[in-house]
Amino acid sequence: MTGRRPLRIGNASGFYGDRLDAVREMLTGGPLDVLTGDYLAELTMLILGRDRLKNPDLGYAKTFLRQLEENLGLAHERGVRIVTNAGGLNPAGLAGAIRELAAKTGVPVSVAHVEGDDLTPYASRHGDALTANAYLGGAGIAACLRAGADVVVTGRVTDAALVSGPAAWWFDWAPDDHDRLAGAVVAGHVLECGTQATGGNYSFFARHDVVRPGFPLAEVFEDGSSVITKHPGTGGAVTPGTVTAQLLYETHGARYPGPDVTARLDTVRLEPAGPDRVRISGVLGEPPPDTLKVGVTRIGGWRNEVVFVLTGLDIEEKAALVRAQLADALREPAVVEWTLSRTDHEDAPTQETASALLRLVVRDASPDRVGRSLTSAAIELALASYPGFHVTAPPGPAQPYGVFTSDSVPATEVPHTAVLPDGTRMRVPPAPPSAPSAPTPSAPTPSAPAPATPAPAGTATPEPGVGDGPTTRAPLGRVAGARSGDKGGDANIGVWVESDDAWAWLRRTLTTEVFRVLLPETADLPVTRHVLPHLRALNFTITGILGDGVAAAHRFDPQGKALGEWLRARHLDIPDHLLSAPEGTGP
CATH class of the missing domain: 3.30.70.380 (Ferrodoxin-fold anticodon-binding domain)
Known part of the structure; x- marks a missing residue:
């Protein structure tokens, strides 16, 4: 399959409850080869676990089946394959329901599914665990597509696997094509949350028409590079800023480890490639860890x-x-x-x-x-x-x-299995073992909780740098965008700027100490700062700020979605020349 044209792969769901008509929008809005849907999150697994307690035949995202009732025939007519993790805790059950739907409607599609993530023995060791699922990679998805599946249903896979799996199938990549796989993982991470890549939840939303953002798609090339875009005529925008915001979302550090590859986020480069088009290139990959993340949910009380x-x-x-x-x-x-x-x-x-x-x-x-x-x-x-x-x-x-907790298990202990359209069960071996990793160019700067009483809120006044000139006390959001999110009980806040001058100031100014002063609720928690120079971005991880995770509703904002906007609203001394950019020129 060498020399193939780019893979056009779209997203029609960023969470369980996203726009029902998005599948039709994506199928009718322009050409696609594959359409994906991401339905799973930590809270979703708990919801599906409770569904399964009531009815063992459930445990999957029921809304996806409703979407297919209207659109399965349309996808078949247009030759678009569908890959989704809507199988949740019961991918075999959802695959069976889709076959019944296809027979009922007379649509001749072949259906496969991926299983093995549901670790029942592991759950029993946790006593009261409601669910315990390993995060699988994209190799099982690729195997199903190679076998001719029109629809592939998975359980818990990494969100990015919904793109890296089809890309590996399309270009026939080997498991050790780490740079190419890493590029696809980065594209998958941009697509996985749907309209968050096209102006949704964007710090600079007022600069774009985001009343109804279109869903994103990627043109993935054989070398692993990609162009993020959307169908013509849809709302929202695809800019380096919208893509940067999503790249920073729910990631911790310069290395982004996954089951298939470890993507180096500190190597990602973005450049405009036309209206509503952003090219992603330069992504380096390393072998994955020899363990898989396991997400465990339980009723906490x-x-x-x-x-x-x-x-x-x-x-x-x-x-x-x-x-x-x-x-x-x-x-x-x-x-x-x-x-x-x-x-x-x-x-x-x-x-x-x-x-x-x-x-x-x-x-x-x-x-x-x-x-x-x-x-x-x-x-x-x-x-x-x-x-x-x-x-x-x-x-x-x-x-x-x-309550959500995470652990890890050896990848060799997880029975990753592709169940092909003809019923054949194919065991998917784990990715090749990892080699020692090279150091990242910019090591993270962890900061333990401050031993002394933190400075009062609003007193963040870092020393001015050479060439800063006059300053004005103003909100950080005048010059910087931010996006925040959750990983279990931890939260991350990614902060980025558009210009080199602003980046030099941000990198020097927004230390973990200043961060703690700006957000006093982090004063007693470990905070780690990661530097991503190519994105002109800093990524802060705050350990434990969300308690036992979103389902425990530990905070007023249980998923930490607005932590970034709180940070942007905080005041500090900003050089006047950074505040003088004309309206509409921000990220």
Whole structure:
């Protein structure tokens, strides 16, 4: 298959719950060879695990089957193969359902699936684990496509494997074609979250039409380079900035290890290649680790919450009164958390903008200790507490919450299997063992929790650099974009700028110490800074800030999605010449 034209591969889903009509949009918007859909995340695995408890025949993304009811025939007519991880915990079940749909509708497609990620013996060693799944690579997907599958369903594979697997099939890459595989993994990482690559959730959204962003696609070349783009006439934008933002999303460090290859993010180069086209090149790859990541979900306990609305004057005193009145009722729960959000404004023109929110969250191993009797105790204060007493919702029963943890197992212990269209079961061997890795050009700079009391919020004033000139105190977001996300209980914040001058200033200025001052909630947590010069970007990892992960709802923003925007809103001294760029010239 040498000398093949580029592979045109699109994405139609970034999460379980994405736009239902995206499959049709991508199939009708322009030519494609493969259409992918990413439906799995840490929280999704917990949701699917609970589905499977109710019905062992479920455990997959049901919305994907609904999408195929309308579009399977269209994909077949246009010769587009479909690759998706919507199989979740039951890829064989979803593959069977698709075959039934094809027979019912008379669409002659062949269906294959990939399994082996569901590690039941591993789960049993964790006692109360609800799910335990290894993150497989793209080799099983490639095997299914080589066998002629029109639709390939997987369970837990890495998100990027939905692109690297088809690329390996299209170009017949060998397992040790590390640079090419790494290039495809990087393209896959850009595509995996759908419209986040085309202007969705983008710091500079006001510079583009993002009312309805189109979904992204990649033209992957035989050398592993790619061009990220979208179908003509769709909304949003593909720029070096939108691609950079997605490259930084949920990645930790210069090395991006996966089951097939370790991609070196510090070698990625981006350049415009026309309107809504960005070329990715220069990506180097290294052998993968000899272990696979395993994601484990479990029911962590029971939780409940009440949100009190405090309006007008004496907000702090009203909050203190509620806390005192509920002190006796809150002696039993294992965890009690109060958060006062000062959303109120002085002399406000509306009642809502005159109000603050006091949030009570309780957690315990027993639902009885955090059940309706506890929330009812809060409601019983309705005529006996602060003036203007009311809550945002009536009391409810305790709800289970999930906990996500990750581990690793030797790749040789995971039964990665491609089940081909004719039913043949093909065992997929792990990638070749890794060799010693070369050092990264820019080593990460870890920072342990600060031993002393951090500086007060708003006092970040790094020493000016040579040639900075006059400075103005302004939000970091005037010159920098950011994107943040979660990996279990950790979060990352990627920060990037557009110009070389801004990069020299950012790299010198935004140290872990200044980062801690800007975000005081990170003061007692380990923070690691990674430098990515070709992207003019810094990537910060904050260990433990999300507690037990998104399903535990440890924070107001449980997935850390807005941490980057909080950082951009913080003020520090910025050289005037960096603030003088005309509107609309940012990333």
